[in-house]
Amino acid sequence: MSTFSTRRQFLAQMGAAAAAGAVLPxxxxxxxxQGEAPERSSRVIIARDxxxxxxxxxxxxxxxxxxxxxxxxxxxxxxDAAAAWRRWFKPTDRVxxxxxxxxxxxxxxxxxxxxxxxxxxxxxxxNIIIWDRFDSELDKAGFKLNRSASGVKCYxxxxxxxxxxxxxxxxxxxxxxxxxxRIIAEQIDALISVPVLKDHxxxxxxxxxxxxxxxxxxxxxxxxxxxxxxxVDVVSHRFVRPRWRLTVCDATRGQCHGGPMxxxxxxxxxxxxxxxTDFVAVDAxxxxxxxxxxxxxxxxxxxxxxxxxxxxxxxxxxxxxxxxLSRIERIEL
Amino acid sequence: MDGLDNLFSAPTxxxxxxxxxxxxxxxxxxxxxxxxxxxxxxxxxxxxPGLRLKGLARHEAMFWEKLDENKVKCVLCPRExxxxxxxxxxxxxxxxxxxxxxxxxxxxxxxxxxxxxxKKPLFHYLPGTTAFSVATAGxxxxxxxxxNWQISQFRPEQVESVLVEPERLIATAxxxxxxxxxxxxxxxxxxxxxxxxxxxLARQQGIGSVMISNGYIQEKPLRELCRHLTGVKVDxxxxxxxxxEETCAGKLKPVLATLETLKDIGIWFELVILLIxxxxxxxxxxxxxxxxxxxxxxxxVPMHFTRFHPTYRINNLPSTPVGTxxxxxxxxxxxxxxxxxxxxxxxxxxxxTYCHQCKVPxxxxxxxxxxxxxxxxxxxxxxxxxxxxxxxxxxxxAFKPREKAAAPQTAGQPS
Ligand code: SF4
Numbered sequence: 001m002s003t004f005s006t007r008r009q010f011l012a013q014m015g016a017a018a019a020a021g022a023v024l025p026x027x028x029x030x031x032x033x034q035g036e037a038p039e040r041s042s043r044v045i046i047a048r049d050x051x052x053x054x055x056x057x058x059x060x061x062x063x064x065x066x067x068x069x070x071x072x073x074x075x076x077x078x079x080d081a082a083a084a085w086r087r088w089f090k091p092t093d094r095v096x097x098x099x100x101x102x103x104x105x106x107x108x109x110x111x112x113x114x115x116x117x118x119x120x121x122x123x124x125x126x127n128i129i130i131w132d133r134f135d136s137e138l139d140k141a142g143f144k145l146n147r148s149a150s151g152v153k154c155y156x157x158x159x160x161x162x163x164x165x166x167x168x169x170x171x172x173x174x175x176x177x178x179x180x181x182r183i184i185a186e187q188i189d190a191l192i193s194v195p196v197l198k199d200h201x202x203x204x205x206x207x208x209x210x211x212x213x214x215x216x217x218x219x220x221x222x223x224x225x226x227x228x229x230x231x232v233d234v235v236s237h238r239f240v241r242p243r244w245r246l247t248v249c250d251a252t253r254g255q256c257h258g259g260p261m262x263x264x265x266x267x268x269x270x271x272x273x274x275x276x277t278d279f280v281a282v283d284a285x286x287x288x289x290x291x292x293x294x295x296x297x298x299x300x301x302x303x304x305x306x307x308x309x310x311x312x313x314x315x316x317x318x319x320x321x322x323x324x325l326s327r328i329e330r331i332e333l
Numbered sequence: 334m335d336g337l338d339n340l341f342s343a344p345t346x347x348x349x350x351x352x353x354x355x356x357x358x359x360x361x362x363x364x365x366x367x368x369x370x371x372x373x374x375x376x377x378x379x380x381x382p383g384l385r386l387k388g389l390a391r392h393e394a395m396f397w398e399k400l401d402e403n404k405v406k407c408v409l410c411p412r413e414x415x416x417x418x419x420x421x422x423x424x425x426x427x428x429x430x431x432x433x434x435x436x437x438x439x440x441x442x443x444x445x446x447x448x449x450x451x452k453k454p455l456f457h458y459l460p461g462t463t464a465f466s467v468a469t470a471g472x473x474x475x476x477x478x479x480x481n482w483q484i485s486q487f488r489p490e491q492v493e494s495v496l497v498e499p500e501r502l503i504a505t506a507x508x509x510x511x512x513x514x515x516x517x518x519x520x521x522x523x524x525x526x527x528x529x530x531x532x533x534l535a536r537q538q539g540i541g542s543v544m545i546s547n548g549y550i551q552e553k554p555l556r557e558l559c560r561h562l563t564g565v566k567v568d569x570x571x572x573x574x575x576x577x578e579e580t581c582a583g584k585l586k587p588v589l590a591t592l593e594t595l596k597d598i599g600i601w602f603e604l605v606i607l608l609i610x611x612x613x614x615x616x617x618x619x620x621x622x623x624x625x626x627x628x629x630x631x632x633x634v635p636m637h638f639t640r641f642h643p644t645y646r647i648n649n650l651p652s653t654p655v656g657t658x659x660x661x662x663x664x665x666x667x668x669x670x671x672x673x674x675x676x677x678x679x680x681x682x683x684x685x686t687y688c689h690q691c692k693v694p695x696x697x698x699x700x701x702x703x704x705x706x707x708x709x710x711x712x713x714x715x716x717x718x719x720x721x722x723x724x725x726x727x728x729x730x731a732f733k734p735r736e737k738a739a740a741p742q743t744a745g746q747p748s
Contacts, residue, residue, distance in 0.1 A: 102419060103418075103419050134490075166491065170482075170645065170646060177475075177645075201404070201420065202417075217486075217487060218425065218486055218487070218488070220421045220422065220424070220488070221423060221425070221475055221486075223414075223423065224423075258402060259417075260419065260420070261403070261417060261420075
């Protein structure tokens with residue numbers, strides 16, 4: 001089992017892994033405990049399978065788990081999937097899985113695969129919360145609500161009977177002033193963002209970072225200037241950045257235009273997942289893929305469609321991750 | 334929730350005492366006004382805490398245009414939000430539902446109080462009477478000093494509300510003997526449809542309607558609304574674009590345009606300027622603002638200078654010193670404004686109304702309480718000078734907007 005009891009031990013193992021030519025794992029919880037942003041690998045895995053592009057996503061649970069586990073191994077350099085998951089998650093973690101249930105929504109089967117991975121790292125089911133803004137939207141997106149003490153939890157910020165709702169104090173981060181969901185503020189200490197590969201009418205794309213607009217009470221206030229730098233301000237906050245360990249972008253059913261609402265005319269059965277620990281790099285790759293598909297279909301590039309994805313560049317410029325595509329190692333499985 | 338539910342049922346004797354319904358009938362003393370120090374129109378005491386999800390009160394919105402791909406453009410306020418399907422505008426209370434724009438707060442009242450009209454503050458509008466004051470969640474700007482941010486900066490599903498149809502609101506105001514309904518606390522522009530329908534119906538039933546607003550509205554909806562309103566108070570935040578942009582997430586020019594439109598319409602309106610130390614209280618800025626008001630709106634529009642208290646996102650500045658209010662009032666008077674007030678300083682002489690001609694005190698106030706009112710038939714009893722304002726319910730209800738002037742006026746050049 002690959003847990004690190006001290007920072008020195010962790011760094012020593014990282015050095016050994018580097019020497020062996022393996023991908024450098026990161027240990028975000030060590031930094032998160034100190035309230036710092038974790039060091040992240042700018043490696044992004046694109047895991048696709050033709051079979052995943054057809055039929056219902058629900059039918060492909062096993063395939064999704066395999067793709068995700070293989071991606072985690074590739075990210076971590078670990079010998080087996082369980083070890084890979086343990087590089088980022090430990091049994092005492094309380095993990096929040098932030099899904100996107102507005103418009104074109106995250107597929108529950110993808111989240112099931114993420115949960116299966118966490119379970120391999122011995123994270124107790126009771127320590128896992130699948131969440132978004134509203135119970136009703138989670139329900140509509142096909143998630144099974146669970147507010148009980150046993151099993152994987154699933155509820156919205158509006159589920160006040162389980163102590164969520166929004167915090168009563170305003171948190172300032174850059175230009176934003178918002179009350180954060182009590183789920184992210186008080187109930188978890190590790191985060192996984194599971195957005196959908198889709199465009200957005202204002203921000204250009206709605207990927208891992210934009211997903212956290214669903215963590216604040218007033219996202220409507222931050223749509224000007226293509227949501228830039230507001231998206232970055234939201235995720236820079238101590239409730240998000242130091243806790244965010246992994247992005248698993250659901251690209252099973254992408255959408256290259258008409259988002260964030262579901263727009264079947266622009267459905268893009270990509271049949272894959274986009275995975276990484278550098279959340280800026282994952283978003284940069286996702287935006288690039290969307291633009292590529294738009295180009296294939298004769299649509300304007302996002303920037304030419306008056307919705308440049310400036311927030312990704314801003315996140316890179318602020319050092320939250322790597323936005324420069326030439327510096328991102330893109331690996332296709 | 335009980336508080337709001339009770340408020341909209343028939344008043345009991347206890348309610349009468351609690352809400353000060355007798356204020357209007359007595360014509361002077363209002364128990365709800367005693368001892369309240371805040372000059373802002375703060376939603377209290379029955380603003381409901383907590384963020385419980387409630388259903389949305391959907392209703393077709395007014396003033397929007399259809400765009401391509403199921404998008405809409407809202408043309409109610411100067412933001413002109415372009416909103417994709419399932420998304421909301423900046424104010425958070427208007428949503429695109431499959432290419433149709435909807436308000437989500439039609440009658441979803443999150444705050445309701447019987448207030449002295451002086452609390453709005455309107456000093457030249459039926460002094461000593463009450464206004465049945467209501468609000469929904471939401472606002473189309475974001476003032477970092479908002480006293481009511483717990484309703485204005487939240488979405489409707491995040492505050493506790495009760496559904497009150499226009500007829501029920503009017504009946505409740507009547508039962509509480511309030512001659513006026515005030516749409517206030519948050520921002521009435523964003524619950525426009527409800528204000529519009531209620532004000533139109535209320536007028537027919539002998540109740541006036543005043544809008545307590547930031548003035549962030551487009552001309553067409555403003556003119557339409559003023560057909561039904563009987564008075565307006567505008568929060569004039571500052572006289573600089575910088576302040577509006579940095580502190581309010583808004584713009585000054587549209588507010589200036591609104592003020593000129595109100596002048597053109599002829600409706601009674603007053604202005605409140607909340608002075609925040611170091612941000613908008615410089616003598617130069619107040620002088621420029623006062624001069625602009627005299628030049629563009631005339632000398633009879635009252636200016637209320639009120640105190641800031643640290644709150645919401647501005648907690649690092651002190652409360653406004655009384656001396657700042659006094660100085661601002663004097664600057665305005667020197668610039669030719671006839672009725673300038675130092676608000677929110679109980680017992681201060683700057684809270685009283687003086688005849689601009691012979692300078693005798695006409696209305697004496699202590700906080701929101703009217704101690705005496707010597708105005709007779711809208712005139713000074715000593716020198717017979719007409720005092721601008723709305724002095725009787727009949728006068729309020731008789732208001733008719735002037736037709737639009739042929740050539741629109743242009744806004745001045747703020748700093
Ligand atoms: S009223 Fe609301 S939706 Fe309409 S333009 Fe203003 S902020 Fe936008």
